[in-house]
Structure formats: C-alpha cells, structure tokens
Amino acid sequence: MQTFDVIVVGAGGMGTAAACHLARRGARVLALDRFPPAHDRGSSHGQTRLIRQAYYEHPDYVPLLLRAYDAWRELEAASGLRLLVESGLVMAGPETGDVVPGALESARIHGLDVETLTAADAEARWPAFRVPHDWRVVFEPQGGYLFVEDCVRAHAEQAVARGADLRAGVTVHGWRSAGNAVVVDSDAGSFAAARLVLCPGAWASDLLQLPEVPLTVLRKSLFWYGPPAATATGFAAGTLPCFAFDTPTGFFYGFPGLDDRGVKLAEHTGGRVVTDPLAVDHVIDPAEQSSIESWIAAHLPALGRDRRAHATCLYTMSPDHHFVLGLHPEHPQVAIAAGFSGHGFKFASVVGEILADLALTGTTPQPISFLSPRRIRREAT
Secondary structure, eight states: OEEEEEEEEOOSHHHHHHHHHHHHTTOOEEEEOSSOTTOSSSSSOSSEEEEOSSOTTOGGGHHHHHHHHHHHHHHHHHHTOOOEEOOOEEEEEOTTSSHHHHHHHHHHHHTOOOEEEEHHHHHHHOTTOOOOTTOEEEEETTOEEEEHHHHHHHHHHHHHHTTOEEEOSOOEEEEEEETTEEEEEETTEEEEEEEEEEOOGGGHHHHSOOTTSOOEEEEEEEEEEOOOGGGGGGGBBTTBOEEEEEETTEEEEEEOBOSTTOEEEEESSOOEEESOGGGOOOSOOHHHHHHHHHHHHHHOGGGOSOEEEEEEEEEEEOTTSSOEEEEOSSOTTEEEEEOOTTOOGGGHHHHHHHHHHHHHHSOOSSOOGGGOHHHHHHHHO
16 A cells, blocks of 8 residues: 555645645645546636635635735746736625625725725726616725636646646545544555545535535536627726626626636526536526626626636535635544635635645644634534
C-alpha cells in the first residue's frame, strides 16, 4: 500500500488549492478525483466566478476574502496567468432586502471602499442597466471575476510542479481511521496517509461520514447572451462591471462580455435538487431560461435574447448556507471543506492555505470558527 503525508480527496477548486499549498510546504501529497482538473461535472467551471469583499452573507467572511485576494495574486505571479480581474461590481436591490444592507454593513465593519448610488446615478454611469427608482445601488471597485478553469489548472500545475501526485480517473469509495492515520479505499486500490483532506464537492454526503451535517445538491444553469451590434460596446469587458440584482423573483448576477458568447447570466436562487451528481440533466430548462429572459427584459433590455451558450453546474448547500470548514469532529486527522453553497469558489486560494494548516498542524491562524462542522451538530441537538 502506498503511503503519503496527506491524501486529498477531490481535486476540484478546493482540492487542487489544498494540494498546491501542501506541496509548497514540502508534504508528500496524493490528490484523487474521478475527473481531471477543471472538468465540467462539478462546481468549478463555466468561464468565471464573482469575487467581492463587501460580503453580504456575513461580515466574518471579509478577513478570509482579503487574504484570498492576496493569495490569488500570488498564484498569478507563480503561474504567469491573469486569474483575477477587478472589473468592479454593482449590487442593486431594495433597502429592505438582505443583499444591499448586508454588503454595506460588511463594508462599514471592515472599512471597505464602496460607493452608494441612486438608481438614476447608476443608470447614467452604466446605461445598460435598468434599476427601479426606489432601489439602492452599491458599487465595489475591488469586485470582479476569476477565470475559474484557469484558477483550478494553475493550482493543479503548481501542485504537480512541487511534487504532488494528482491522479484523475480514480473513484474513492470511502476512508477509514487507522489509529492516528487514515486509509482511503478506491477503485485504484487503497492508500494510507497520516492526514486526510476531504474536498468532495457534490459527493460530500457520501464521504464526510457526518450524518449530522445534511447537504443538498442543486443543479444550476448558466446562460450566455450576445448583445446586438449596436449595443455591444456597452456590455463589453472594460465598460460594464460585474453585477448582481436582488429582485422580488430571485437573486440574479452576471458578467461583462468576455468572448463571442457574450454576457454570462445566472440565477443564484432556485435550482433543482440533484440526487445523483453523475446523472445531471444538462438540457436547458425552459422555465429557467424564461426566468433569465424576464430578468433581462426588466434590467438589461438592450441585451436582447440572443442566447449563444448554456452550461450547468452544482451547488452543494449546507443547512445555513455557510461553509463546512474545519477538522472532522470525530477524527482530528481529517480536515473538511464542503457545503460551499454556491458562493465558495472565490475563497479557494485561502481555503487551500487553511486546509494545509489544518492537515499539517491541526490549527490555522485564519478566523474560521464560525464555519466549523461542529456548529451544525450543535444546532441539530
């Protein structure tokens, strides 16, 4: 049986980051996944992901985000790739909603640079937008997007360059404690290590060995629409920032046009429950397309309805929609990163560091106590 210092199960956005940081610190690392890095069967694909600092979900995420920005820049320097673009981010919605007040509260607590605008001011600055007159608009200059597949590949390549063993085409069946170590069983045989890092994405429920932490997988759709030639400049990168609108019918977000597919749009809310991540329906759901196009008509009318591409990805939802990140409550030699609930990828660079900390030292200087797996166990009792 081959033996390693650390085994990483799942080599997607979080797993490749963990393998990279572990290998940088000199650990002998094995990372296993049934698919190759940057595949399109999980949660870390589809051209781009938003990144932002004024985090409406909870202000405790902000210190992690500030480190994540620095870590992404370090990965850019190491890989020679442009991974993070600070295009700016517009967030719009009613003052009585969760998104705009939450973003402003995080900005206030942490002294972040944001600008508040009226609907009329936002429309004057970015004519592509239509914003209800009684909404409030927040502009975050440091917001923007990550090139998601390039980020995953960069972490994977840096991990391999530092000696990590990344193996695709391997299905992990489970793991077991072996004293102070662990054994991982797979269709390629069994492997042993002193420490285990679990980043299984949509397959987390089967692999965490934490029945007290229920996770739900949702199928989400991504759409790309090409603007008419007469309005294309207004939707192009460099002109249009990223955007997110908290509407009565759902929370929608999008990106400027980066290639001939056009503007990428998606709904963060909603989604269909997935019982088998290997059997996801990738056909366009007419109801989802209709919802997106209704949102376009209301808030991006000059974009039109020339749909040019579609993709699906998976959200793995925790009960409270916050991450499940920390040491396994029953097995301290096992670190867990799961339940990222559709807003986790931007953190991958710092989560990789955190997982390396936990695996090698059992603790981390990063403030992650609010994300501990134990919080859900307490709530369940």
